[in-house]
Amino acid sequence: MKKWRLIIDVGSCQDCNNCLMACKDEHMDNNWPGYSLPQPRHGHRWIDVARSARGQFPLIDVAYVPRMCMHCDDAPCVKASSGAVYKRPDGIVLIDPETSKGRRDLVDSCPYGSIGWNEAENVPQKCTFCAHLIDAGWKQTRCSQACPTGALRVEYVTDAQFAGIVKKDGLEPLHPEYGTRPRVYYKNLYRYAKCFIAGSVAAEKAGVVDCVSGAKSRLLQSGKRIGETVTDTYGDFRFDNLEPGTSDYVVEVESPGRDKKTIAVDVLSTSKNLGTIWLSQVSTETEVR
Ligand code: SF4
Numbered sequence: 001m002k003k004w005r006l007i008i009d010v011g012s013c014q015d016c017n018n019c020l021m022a023c024k025d026e027h028m029d030n031n032w033p034g035y036s037l038p039q040p041r042h043g044h045r046w047i048d049v050a051r052s053a054r055g056q057f058p059l060i061d062v063a064y065v066p067r068m069c070m071h072c073d074d075a076p077c078v079k080a081s082s083g084a085v086y087k088r089p090d091g092i093v094l095i096d097p098e099t100s101k102g103r104r105d106l107v108d109s110c111p112y113g114s115i116g117w118n119e120a121e122n123v124p125q126k127c128t129f130c131a132h133l134i135d136a137g138w139k140q141t142r143c144s145q146a147c148p149t150g151a152l153r154v155e156y157v158t159d160a161q162f163a164g165i166v167k168k169d170g171l172e173p174l175h176p177e178y179g180t181r182p183r184v185y186y187k188n189l190y191r192y193a194k195c196f197i198a199g200s201v202a203a204e205k206a207g208v209v210d211c212v213s214g215a216k217s218r219l220l221q222s223g224k225r226i227g228e229t230v231t232d233t234y235g236d237f238r239f240d241n242l243e244p245g246t247s248d249y250v251v252e253v254e255s256p257g258r259d260k261k262t263i264a265v266d267v268l269s270t271s272k273n274l275g276t277i278w279l280s281q282v283s284t285e286t287e288v289r
Contacts, residue, residue: 003091004071004129004183005155005162006144007171011188012151013064019047022146023127032132037097037121044116046127047143052192054271059198059236063191066143066152067174069093069114069127070182080109091183092129100124111178190241197265198238199274201231201253205281211235212279215255222248242268253277 023046027039039046047068054061071093072078077085078093084100087093095115100106106124107115115126130141144152155162165171171185174193186192197219201212217237219227227239237253249265251274258279265272 002156002158006184007153008066009151009187010063010065010191012149014149015049015064018146019066019143022142023047026142035132036128037123040118056273059273065192070112070184072180072182074181077106077109081106092131095124097123195242195244195268195271196238196240197272200276201235202276203279212255215253218252220250255279
C-alpha cells in the first residue's frame with residue numbers, strides 16, 4: 001500500500017522560510033473541519049528551520065534543517081492520546097480538533113517538540129501534512145509546493161519503494177534514537193549532525209607565501225587510514241561526516257618537494273579547522289600549484 005513521505009535535502013535548503021510562510025498562509029485564520037482549527041498568528045511554527053554552524057573562520061559552513069511533525073509510525077503522541085491523535089492508513093498523523101480539546105498534556109508527548117498549544121482554541125496542534133489538500137487530490141503539501149530550491153519533496157510510495165529511495169539517496173531520519181519510526185527523512189543530514197576536520201596548506205618560497213594545491217591529505221583514526229583527499233586551488237582540504245565525540249585522529253599532509261606534516265586531533269567534540277599547515281621546501285623540485 002502506498003503512503004505519504006517527506007524527503008528534506010539539507011544541502012538544498014537556503015533558509016528562505018517560504019515553507020513557513022506557505023504553512024501560515026494555508027492554516028492561519030483558516031478552519032479545515034475535521035483536520036485542524038486555525039493556526040495562531042504567533043507562537044506556532046508547524047514547520048521550522050533549525051540552523052547549525054560548523055567549524056571556525058575561515059573554514060566554516062552553515063546548514064539549515066526544516067523540522068516538523070515526523071508523522072511517526074510508532075508515535076508517542078498517538079499512544080498518549082486515547083484516540084485524540086491517530087494515524088491514517090496513508091501514514092499521516094492527525095490531531096482530532098474536537099476530541100483533543102483541553103489535552104494540553106499532548107504537547108509534551110512528542111519527543112521532537114512538534115506539538116504546540118493553541119490557547120485561543122484550547123487544542124494541541126501540529127503539521128497536518130496538508131491532509132485536507134491531499135484528500136482533495138493534491139499531490140503535495142503547501143510547504144513542498146512553495147520551496148524554490150526543491151529541498152522538500154513529497155513521495156507517495158510503498159514502504160518497499162521508499163526503502164529503495166533511502167538506499168539510493170543515502171537518506172536518514174532525524175534522531176533515530178527516539179525510536180518513533182519517522183516518515184520524514186533527510187538527505188545530507190551529516191551537514192547538520194556530523195563533524196569535519198579541515199585545514200589549509202601553504203608554503204613560502206623566495207619570500208612569497210602561496211597556497212599549496214594538490215597536496216595529499218590523509219586522515220587516520222587509531223592508526224588506520226579512513227580518508228584521503230587532495231587540497232583544492234586554495235590549499236584547503238576537508239574530511240566530513242565524522243561522528244561527534246570520536247577520537248584519536250591524525251591528519252597527514254604532504255606535497256612533492258616539501259616536508260610532511262602530521263597533526264593529531266584527540267577528541268572531535270565539534271568540527272575543527274586545523275588552521276594553516278606550513279610545508280617547508282626540502283628539494284628543488286617544481287612546486288605543485
Ligand atoms: Fe507525534 Fe511528534 Fe511523531 Fe509528530 S513527530 S507523529 S507529533 S510523536
